[in-house]
Amino acid sequence: MGTFNESSEYHVVYEHHPCTHERVDQEKKEPIELIPDVQPKIIMSMLDPKGPNVPPGIVRVGDQVTLEAQCGDHDISKWCVEWPEGVSYAQDSKAHANMVVRHPGRQRLDVTFLFPYLPDFEPSKGGHVLDAATPPPAKLFVGVEYHADETPRLRIHGDINTRLDRTVTEFTSDVAFWTGIQNCTNALSFDTYQSFMSYLFDGENTQPAASGFEQHRFPAKRDTYRGLLTRRALPFTDTDAYRILKAATEAFVMVNCGVLRHDPAFDRGCDDSWLERRGIPVPGTSLLPIYKDHYMQRVNGISALPYLAIIRSKLPDVRLRSFPNSPGADMYDEENYAIMQQKLRDPCLLELLWSYWHEEGMTTQTVKAVERRFQNVRSVETPDPLANLEMDPLRPLATLMFGHCQDEQHRLTVVVRNYEYDHQYGLRLQGKAVQDIRPADSRSKFIEAFHNLLRLCAAFYRQDDDTTVKADAFPVLNALKEVHLILSQASSNGFGDLPSTARIEMLMEQWLLARPEFREYLPTRIMVAYPEAWMDRVDAMKKLQGWTDTSVLHFHNLGVFGEQILLSIRWGAWSPIFEPVQAFNWARFWRPQIQGYTHAYRAATGVDLTAEPGDAKLDAMMPSVLLQKRLALQERAA
Template identity: 50%
Template sequence: MGTPLNPRSPLQVTLTATPNEVTRGETVRLRADSSERGVTYEWHVSGGSLARWANTDDEVVWDTSGTEAGMETATVRVTDRQHKRTSEQSTDVRVRIPVIDGRRASLSVHLEPAGLARTDSQALWTAIRNSSESLGFGEYQDFIDLVLCRSSQGLDRESRLLRAEGRAELKAVGKGSTLPYPDVDAYWLLKTATEAFMRLRCGILVDPRRPGEPFEGIDLSEEQHRYQDGPVTQDEIETMWRAFIEPIPQDPKFYTLPYFARILDGLRDVPVRGASKFGFPCDAILRYKLTHPCLIELLWNYWEEESLLVQSMIEISRRFQNMRRSVEPDPLAHLEIAPLLPLANLLWGYIQDDQHRLSVARRAYEYDHHYGITLIGRAVPRLRGADSRSKFLEAFHSLLKLCTTFFTQADDMTVTPDGFPVLNGLKEVHLLLTEGQHNQYGDLPWTARQEMLMQQWLLARPEMRSFLPARAMVAYPEPWMGTVDVMKKLQGWTDTPTLHFHNLAAFGERILLSIRFGDWNSVIERDEAANWARYWRAEIQGYIHAYRATTGVDLTSDRLDVTMPAVHLWRRTERQAAGAGRRRAAIGGAVGAGAGMAGRRMRRTPPSGRPY
């Protein structure tokens, strides 16, 4: 563009549109050619939107998505501010509206996620999630309240059926259960009802003749969101379930999960025939476990224990027996439970039954056997485990990191996410989980789940909340959480909310169950792993967030963390206790000589630290 010879000459501008006839939704390139330098351009169009072309002002792109049918106008105003000259040019572009089946229609363009292909194993994940929810505290509290607390009057039909179902199972359990202590009927009923609840709710039925039982009560709207490849019905899920399960090699009349079928295929001499559900011969027990696998994971107990649920009950039990703490002042000094309240007799039975509960050390050994992690604290002895999964934490955290990379790819609609890294991570975690699936596996997690469900129910009782009142404005999803948070505040333990530990327990259990009981060693297609990551995305990202909130470690970081979570929790608690000690010392020093004795008493009180 040249320099003007005469500043008073008219400002020359040429406007071009390429193309000048389009279908609505397409773009037009607008260019203004001026004979001057140092001019500014101002663009206007009668509809749609504009965007700059490259880094110049004399060219723009016109998106015609918002235009009407017919002729549309584009206008450019060019201003030479130095010589106070302005020129305006316009051009017309014909916009067509697409016609479909003789009718004018709007043009909509969008991208769809790539790599979606439904697999039969998704039915197993639906069954796992449904089983996990049926074992939740809300379901358990309703069951126990129906058995222990409510009369039959005013119950709806569903509650009456639940009560009848629970009573029938109670009779079966109660015949072989008793406690050698007097005046513990209420506690005995609580313990028996908890075992009955576990028998009714733990696990799924593997039977192609009754494919609907594992999916009873599922939320189809939630499943629609998780399947992602289109609408899904319960009939379709049941069809996938029938295609997924396999007959037991030793007895094809019965079916089991493909993982179990693969194990039994190499153990042809193992009998699985039997006459009854709970009777002898012993092979009936094996058949029942194969056709009714109990879907619980010990990781749930680990994170609930790290939330200090168990330790809260230990402190309440000690105070109930009039045991004073060595540290002053005793935060539970005014805990008094009247004998007229039901909780008093329940706690009496709970304490009498203490010798029959799992010890902290026994659970710690099993955490080490399953996952290579353990507890740290004063009540945990030095462990000398015979078999530890030292590589599990590295493999599990690596899988979670691979999932975050997969999610980033999946969110980019122009990229087909690669499921092979996730598949390799699943194979590694599955191998380590099944290596620890021996000896006490099954029985100890079952017992630990019963005991902690009972502790949660006791802590959620109204009588308990009367002297350990939770913060009224915190919307706890389960009532026992507020009691534990209050106890941690009184005792000077960790200030991390119990909710984060509970999320780790619930999300971690579902993730590991889907890995443990999946037949991952026989999977070679990436679609299976891609579907797994998509289905469990909420739990995976929820676990990653809760882990950062409790330990301070970001699992999405490129630096892989393999330190036991108990170590991180110990360090955070020590830093918290040290900070509290410095604050107490500062307060004591500020009291002055007149109140020096009180200040010295405050400084002599050591921080509580980890409660174990």
């Protein structure tokens, strides 16, 4: 509103948005009103109501509210809003804002509306000449009042728990290879072997229930057995039963000792469950395509294990063969000297350490003692513990026993095995038959390096179980590299099939001992729950002969667990690895086997590989020496 004191022509204009109508009057002292059509308004609404019990319009401390500024029907681009402190602008509009109610009681919120100068006001329309600078916007202050109630206190019932999780790792493709190793070695167990023998001898229509890939391998083993049976012969009469046993055992080992042989050794359900229990991420697909497409490496046009791919790259001039040489072919002839593709892609996963520990457990010695008595040969021990045992319970096995006795000249001798134990692992048997051993190449550092790895794994598990500590896998990785280097140095032995030959012979011995006739022949303890049927026969013989009173079960666990651990180290490409994630996964994946091995080693030798601090001298001592010391203590105590 304005008043004019002199009579003249006046143009009265409101120069800011929104536009108003211009008033002209020539009379003197007449009031003039210019009323902008603004209609400012602030609308408050609940962003997240606290529930149906909160009446509309009631605001409580902690509530989130939305604020909307309205200015009639005017375009928002012609005006803007200044919100007070504590109010945040919404991202989608200048006229919207969000606010959290902080204080109780009656509150007032002051909002400033800003109306810009109208740029289309020009002197040609009767206005006056403006300065070059744009005038500041017009301001309109609008207040909104509201009342905020106190937030009601809520009573919390029940327990409030906090949890610390173990260190998270990531999946690596070598987990698929370790799974294949575990499945293959489990498929070579005595129970699976006994099921296969029953499948052959009791009728092929009674195929036993087996899980996963093993169910589909029975026909492959049957066909392999039939092929071997025509090529295996013995120069003795009436030994067909033993010849069948020998061919069937060889077929069983041939089919089951590789990951990709016949039906691949993967079972997604069991494999995923194992990874979940170990705290290793489970992939979204089966491990078989991961093993074939991601773990295996291409070298010279073929797939090979990463470790063997490195070896193959060192021999680019050596040819590859798809099939073995014909019988009698000269391997040193240029046409016959080549590398088998199957050996690069799917080597036989067997370790001689399995045979070593079963021999230390007196499995072979038990069969030897029974064979001497079967042939009416008195033991050098006086008196002979078996002299007064009648052989009549073994009469149904006479043909098998006779064939086994006569075939001794075609089996590995204890001296040959002992030399190979020393060549592979620096381990030696103790006894009269192997006293004067003179090895040319011995792995003297293996025992120390392997036991150091087991000690580092024990320390790693203590860290891994402590959820306040991030476990360090670098020491485990360095120890794996050391053991892998030692094992690879022994991979050029003269007879590469010696582990499979020793396995075949010892499986046959276990099968003979597991026959019901031996239960009647030897004074076994029926109420002891041995996991495999042949074990109580060995412990009964050890009791009769006065050998070590440590159960063969511990030696069996040393053989089974030790084989799986060493296979994952021998055939893994550990040398070029510098990131600890693979060693981290390796330690977690093989934790049951590693802890089972250390427990069985303490039970057999008395040396605890998990104790801190460790005794380096005891760790590097041969197990056979420790076993002899324990046997001497046992004899003195008796």
